[in-house]
Structure formats: structure tokens, C-alpha cells
Amino acid sequence: MKKKSLINTIVNAPYAIWATIFIIVPLVIVCYYAFTDKAGHFTFDNIKQLTEYSGVFGISLLYSAIATVITLLLAYPFAYFLSKRSENSQRMQMLLVMLPMWMNLLIRTYSWMNILEKNGIINNFLGLFGLDPVTMIGTPGAVILGMVYNYLPYMILPIYTVMSKMDNTLIEAARDLGCNGFNTWKRLILPLSIPGVVSGIAMVFVPSVSTFYISQKLGGGTIMLIGDTIERQMQVQYNYNLGAALSLVLMVLILVSMMIMSKFSDDDMEGGLVA
Amino acid sequence: MSNEANIAEKNIIQLKDITVKFDDDVILDNLSLSIKDREFVTLLGQSGCGKTTTLRIIAGFINPQSGDVYFESNRVNDLPPHKRPVNTIFQRYALFPNYNVYDNIAFGLRVDKVPEKEIKERVDEMLRLVNLQGFEKRDISRLSGGQQQRVAIARAAIKRPKVLLLDEPLAALDLKLRKDMQNELKAMQRKLGITFVYVTHDQEEALSMSDTVVVMHEGKIQQIGTPIDIYNEPENAFVADFIGESNILDGIMREDYRVCLDGVDFKCLDKGFGKNEPVDVVIRPEDVDIVPVEKGMLTGEVTQVTFRGVHYEIIIDVENFKWMVQTTDESKVGDVVGLFIEPDAIHIMKKSKYSGKFGDYSSYSDEMDDISNPDIELGEDEE
Numbered sequence: 103m104k105k106k107s108l109i110n111t112i113v114n115a116p117y118a119i120w121a122t123i124f125i126i127v128p129l130v131i132v133c134y135y136a137f138t139d140k141a142g143h144f145t146f147d148n149i150k151q152l153t154e155y156s157g158v159f160g161i162s163l164l165y166s167a168i169a170t171v172i173t174l175l176l177a178y179p180f181a182y183f184l185s186k187r188s189e190n191s192q193r194m195q196m197l198l199v200m201l202p203m204w205m206n207l208l209i210r211t212y213s214w215m216n217i218l219e220k221n222g223i224i225n226n227f228l229g230l231f232g233l234d235p236v237t238m239i240g241t242p243g244a245v246i247l248g249m250v251y252n253y254l255p256y257m258i259l260p261i262y263t264v265m266s267k268m269d270n271t272l273i274e275a276a277r278d279l280g281c282n283g284f285n286t287w288k289r290l291i292l293p294l295s296i297p298g299v300v301s302g303i304a305m306v307f308v309p310s311v312s313t314f315y316i317s318q319k320l321g322g323g324t325i326m327l328i329g330d331t332i333e334r335q336m337q338v339q340y341n342y343n344l345g346a347a348l349s350l351v352l353m354v355l356i357l358v359s360m361m362i363m364s365k366f367s368d369d370d371m372e373g374g375l376v377a
Numbered sequence: 378m379s380n381e382a383n384i385a386e387k388n389i390i391q392l393k394d395i396t397v398k399f400d401d402d403v404i405l406d407n408l409s410l411s412i413k414d415r416e417f418v419t420l421l422g423q424s425g426c427g428k429t430t431t432l433r434i435i436a437g438f439i440n441p442q443s444g445d446v447y448f449e450s451n452r453v454n455d456l457p458p459h460k461r462p463v464n465t466i467f468q469r470y471a472l473f474p475n476y477n478v479y480d481n482i483a484f485g486l487r488v489d490k491v492p493e494k495e496i497k498e499r500v501d502e503m504l505r506l507v508n509l510q511g512f513e514k515r516d517i518s519r520l521s522g523g524q525q526q527r528v529a530i531a532r533a534a535i536k537r538p539k540v541l542l543l544d545e546p547l548a549a550l551d552l553k554l555r556k557d558m559q560n561e562l563k564a565m566q567r568k569l570g571i572t573f574v575y576v577t578h579d580q581e582e583a584l585s586m587s588d589t590v591v592v593m594h595e596g597k598i599q600q601i602g603t604p605i606d607i608y609n610e611p612e613n614a615f616v617a618d619f620i621g622e623s624n625i626l627d628g629i630m631r632e633d634y635r636v637c638l639d640g641v642d643f644k645c646l647d648k649g650f651g652k653n654e655p656v657d658v659v660i661r662p663e664d665v666d667i668v669p670v671e672k673g674m675l676t677g678e679v680t681q682v683t684f685r686g687v688h689y690e691i692i693i694d695v696e697n698f699k700w701m702v703q704t705t706d707e708s709k710v711g712d713v714v715g716l717f718i719e720p721d722a723i724h725i726m727k728k729s730k731y732s733g734k735f736g737d738y739s740s741y742s743d744e745m746d747d748i749s750n751p752d753i754e755l756g757e758d759e760e
Contacts, residue, residue, distance in 0.1 A: 274438055275471040277458040279485035279536065285459075289488065293475040 135346030148347035155331060155348065162328040163355065165242060165317075166310035169249035170257075173306050174299065176250070177257035181298075182291070185265035196262065199255050211248060211319045218244055218320065240322030248316035249306075256305035264298030265291075300363050308356055328352055384588060387449075389414040389539060389572050390435060395444035397430055397596075404430045405441070406596040412574060412589075414539070417566050419575045421583040422593035423619075428576045431593070432542050435574060437461050449539075463540040464533035468548060470525045472517045478504075478528055479513040485536040503531035506565065523554050530565070540572040547582065559586055580620050584608065592616050613726055617659040618735035624665070624700050625735050628658040628725070636725060639696055641674055643718060647725035657726040662703040664722030667691070673715015675700075679708045 139145045184195055202210060217223045218238040225235040238244050268291065276286045314329030321327070328348065335345035390412040397405040405427045412418050420428035433439045434446060437458035446453050453461060464485070472481050480487075482503055486496045504510050507527035512520070520528065526546060533541055546562070547555045563586050566573045577583055583590050584604040592599040592607060592615075600612040611617035614625050629637045633648035638658060650656060670676050677695035684690075691702045693714065700716060708714060 269471065271467050271469065271471040272473060274436075274458070275465070275467060275473070275532075276484075277438075278436060278463075278465045279532065280459045280488040282457075282459055285488055289484070290473060290475070 132346045132349055135342050136350045137347075139343060148343045149351075151344060152347055152351055155328070158326055158328050158331050159351070159355070161325075162311050165246055165327065166249065166307050169246045169253070169310050170303055170307045172246070172250050173254050173257040174303065177254060177261055177302060178295075178299070181258050181262035181265050182295075184262060185268070192266070199258050202251075203255050207252060207315065210252060211316055214244075214248055214251065215239065215319055218247075239320060240324045242325065244320040244322075245317050245325055245327070248320040249310045249313065252316065253306040253310060256309075257302035260301035260305065261295060261298040264295045268294055303363055304360055307359065311356060312352060384413050384416045387414055388412065388447075389416075389449055390574070391445075391447040391450075392431070392434065393445045393447065395431075395434060395441045395446070397427075397434070397439060397441050403596050405434075408444070408596065408598060410591060410598065410601070412540075412572060415570055415572055417563070417573045417575065417586060417588045418591060419577060419583040419587040419589070420591050420593055421577060421580060421619075423578055426593040427596040428578075428593050429544055432465075432544055432574060432576050435461075435540070436463055436465050436542055462538055463542055464536050464538040465542040465544065466529050466533050466546045468544045468546070470529040472525055472528055472532070474517055477513070477517065478509065478515045478520070481517065481528055482531045482535055484532060489536075499535055500531075503535045506534070506568070507531045522549050523558070526550065526558065530562075534565075534569060538571065540574060541566075541569075543573060543575045545577055546575075547577075547579075555582075562586065584620070592619060594619070610724060611659060611726065613729040613731050614657045614659070614733075614735050615729070615731040617657070617724075617726065618731075622662050622701060622703070623735075624660045624662060624698075626658045626660070626698060627733070628656050630654045630656050630725065634720075636723065639675060639698065643674065643723055644720040645723040645725060646721055647723070650725065650727075655728055657728060657732050659724045659726060660718060660722055662690070662701040663688075664718065665700060665702045665704075666717040666719075667693075667702055667704055667706065667708060668715045668717045670713060670715045673717055675716040677714065677716065679710050679712045679714060682708055682710055 136148055137144055137146070139147060184192055187195070215222070219225070220235050220237070220239070222238075224238070228235065272290060272294075273286055276290045281289060311327075312329045312332075314327065314333045317325050317327040317330055318333075321330075332345050332348045332352070335341045335348065388411045390410075392408060392410045395405050395408045396403070408427070408431065410431070420431055422428045430439060434441055437453070437456060437460075440454065448456075448462065473484065476484065479500055482500045483496045486499060491499075500513075501510075504513070507530055509524065509527050509531070512524065512528075517525065517528070526549075529546070543562075547558050550558060559582060562573070562575075575583075575586065584607070587604055589601060590604055590607045591601050594615055600607055600616045602610070607616065607620055611620060611623075617623045617625055626638050630647075630650040630653065631637055631642060632652060633650075634645055636643050636645050636647070636656065636658060675695045677693040677700065679691055680694050680699070681692035682689055685703075688703045688705050689707055691704065691708050693700045693702060693716065695716065702716070
């Protein structure tokens, strides 16, 4: 046993070092900045100041929650029916799902700008019929659309994984015991797919709530999410202390949301991608 | 041992002219089968013979390309699985991992919206039946194979189906437990007073449990009969070879009650064949007696002796046929002995497409050859 643990230590060492340098140390630095002022003295001022930003926090959480619900509603049926298709069809469609992810997030978001802009594709098209241009950039809808579009594959993937791993004889057993299609879903497929759903929610909600790029480009500068606010503090105002405080609170919020989520999954995360 | 007294006269399930094809493979070829109420019927055959497909047709998971399925004289082809009065015990149990033992067993009743109080009573009754009291809260993943098996039985039986379908339910258990479970299942079938349709590839299981055995091969029924009939009066060379050990020889029916084997005429009890009609002859190894040469009907040399516990298995070369003889008396390799066969030990079968495929014991079985053949993929399952 002793020998094994030595090997374990050696094998785990690279990750431990990596985690220390790139996760723990930065976290400590964030905490340090969050609780100090520019001169380096300990203070709660940064945290107190955050009350000004409660609206931004609220909107960020709201938009990401909406985006997460929409991705879930799109992804769940898609993943379910996909898992029933022939293997070739499954491979092909999963390829199509993953394809946009091979392109950079920035490029994808720029493309959406081109589509939604005042002189964009949609408005040009509407113009052909003599319709007035519709303002889309800068609306909450555009931001949420951006989130849904960019993060949809992250919802599909874990749900599809649990669905495709589901043993078909279990479904037959449920049918055999008297379940019609809906009952089979409600009593068997849904509970078994919860771990995938929870992973998917985590993988969509977390990047959505902290995004700054999508809201910057598709929000047209009028919609400020928490990510934008942090970015501005860091990059424009050089107020690292406030930026750190914002980040810290965001992290705590995400942590709390995830803990609430995992309550729903009955602590049973097997099959999911995020523990 | 048989519960013939309990079997009703009326048919509970009838399959008529069922044909199933997957792509171009014919899985079931114009199969017809009647199953009586409260009968223990076993579908017996090697993997790929269509036995599981037959079961799945009764359960409603497969729709045949042609043919009809009747349940108590109602045609049920278009009835989905959840509306059929049958329940299935699946090969690998298919217990729901998200529910504990109690909830697994209660599943079928909850779907039917039975009041919780009644569910509790019936689950308790089932737990008693399968001897699993005290396991209610146990997770499925923390059960042994034998325990999972019992939960699967309870889960299916709690719905009080008229027919219970069992798809190789004992295949995953080890030998001792399998024997015990055979007895338990048989007892359970009598206690529940319902029809069991049991699928297995294990002939011993089939013989010891069933009222009726249906021997299947290549999507066709080869023979339907009581275990004793199937063993003593096999319909063709395939059944004779598949059930138990047998010496299958080419013979010529000289006339009624006289058959010629290896140039020697034997008395037998069979009649109704044409004069000098070529036939297949099956003689069970335990029915052949080893006697001194002068008293024997055939003479041969002992080439192999294997001790099997209760008996010896002795291979004796007679001209060009290797006889297998099972006897409690030992012989030595190299002994020249006589073989004596009583008339009632000889069973005559009409020539069939299986004639000549199953000969003596000079070669390995097909399965043995298949194992060493990289071109053949051996799957556990039919599908």
C-alpha cells in the first residue's frame, strides 16, 4: 500500500503543481486584491462597493438562467431523439453539433453581429420587402441568443452521453411493466438522465454568467453583464481591487448555484461530465 | 414431478405462421406454436435459433413480418408491450438502477396507479415469495447476481400476469445456484399457477423443468414434446444430437421391426417405413452394453476411456463408426469387446436435412471448431 501511494504521489505531482500555480495561487491573489485597497491595506470597501453592482449581477444571473433554460429545452429532446437513431446518423449529427465549436468563439460572435446588425443580413432581407430595419443588436434577446448559440453543444453533449449509454433493455423492462411512452420517460429515462442535465446546466450556466464577449458584441455596449464589468475594472479603470471583489462574489454565486443544482441530482453524478 | 393435472386444455398463447426477417436473415421461418394455460414451456436451442425472438414476439417487442399472435383467442399483433398481459424476466435482469429493491418491485403497480397501501402488501408478499425480506431499502448495485435475479422475478410476477416470459434467467448464475434456482422457479410456477415460457440453451435445464420442450433450430421448430418424448423419441438427427449424448448411425430399414446397422440386422420396435428405406438410427450411450465378444452383436476395440464420476465414457471403434458407451464397468484401452443392444434401445428416425451432420465421437463439436475460427464472431446473444 505504501508503495502504491508513492506512485500515486508521483503520478499526481504534475497536476498538483499545475493546480497550485494556475488555480490556487491566482485564487489567493484574487482574494488578496479583493480585500485590500490600492495601497495594499486590508479593507472591506471593495466588497461594500459591490452593492452598486447588484443590478448587473441580477441581470447576468437572469440572462444566463434564461439562456440555460432555452438550451436545455432545445438540447434535451434533440439528445433524446438522436440517441434513438442509427449509429451512423448519430455520428453524423454529433459532428454537425460539434462543428461550430471548431471555430473560434470570437468569429462565431462576429458572424452573429453581421447577421443581426442594422445593416446585417436579416435587416437587408427585410429591406427587400420594404420593411423597416429591426433593432436587434443591443437587445437582451440578442445577448441571450448569443449565449444559447455558443453554449448549446455543451448542453447537448452530456445529455446525449447519458442517453446513449442508457441500456435499452431497461426501457423494454419499463414498457413490459406497463409504461406507455410518457411513463417510460417520466419514471425511467428522466431520472436516469438527470446527471447529464446537471452537467449540461453547469457547463452552460457558468460560462454564460461570466461571459463578457458575447454581451459586448451583441449587447452593443448598452447591456453590461458582470463579465463586462469585471473586464472594464481590470482593463479600462485598472481597479484591480474592485475587479477582484466582483470576481470573488461571482465565483461564490456560481458555487452556490451549483450546490443547489447538485441537490436535485441526488448526489448521483455518474455518467455526468462535471462532478 | 409433472404438473400435467394443472394444465388447462385451452390455449393461452398461439403463434400462427410467424415469419421474422432482419434484413435478409430469416430469424423465424413460418413458425406456429400453441401454449396451454399454466404450462411450463421451454424454448430450447443454440444461440441464433430464434428462441429469444419468439419470446420477444410474445412480449410485443418485435412485430413479425407475417403471421399472427393470439392471446386467449384475441389477436394481439397490434397491442404494444405495455398492454399485453405478460411480463418478462430479462436475461441480465434489467433492474432499474435509480430505484431500490422495493421501488423496483413496486414499479409495475405504481404505473398502474395501485394505491400505495395495496402496493406495500403485494411487494411484501413478493419479497416473501423470493425470500428477500429485509432487502427493501437495498440499492440494486449492492445485490449479488442471485439476489438481482430474485428481484427481477418479483418485479415481473407482482403484476400477476397470465404468462411470465423468462429469457435465459439463470445464464449468469454459477452452477450450484443455477440448480437451486431451477427448483425454485419450478415451484414458483406451480405456486403462482400461471404459464411460464422459458428460453434456454441448456438442455438439462429444459428437460428438468418443463412440461413441454420446444426444440428450435434455424428459425424452425424441430420438435415439440414432453422432456421424455424429446429424449427418447427424437424427431430427427438434430434433436437426437442436441438433447443428450447419442450415437447416430446410418441404417437401412429391412422391414417392420428390423433394421440393418453396419451390415448387421437388429430387432427394433419401429415400423411403418418403406422396405429397405435408409434411415437415421439413434442409440443412447447408456443403452449400449459391453459384453464378451462372443455374446456381442457388434465387435470393436476400446480406444478411449474417460471417468465421469457416476459412469465411464468409453469410445469403441467398430469398423468405421466410433460408438460412445456409458457404463459403470471399467474397460481398458485396447480391449476387444462385443456390443449388445436391446431392441427398445433403438430409435429409428426418417432421413432429414440433418442426416449425416452428426456422426460419431471422432470429431469435435461445431462450437469447438467455431472457437478457433477467426472468421466467425461468437456473440452471446441472438441480436
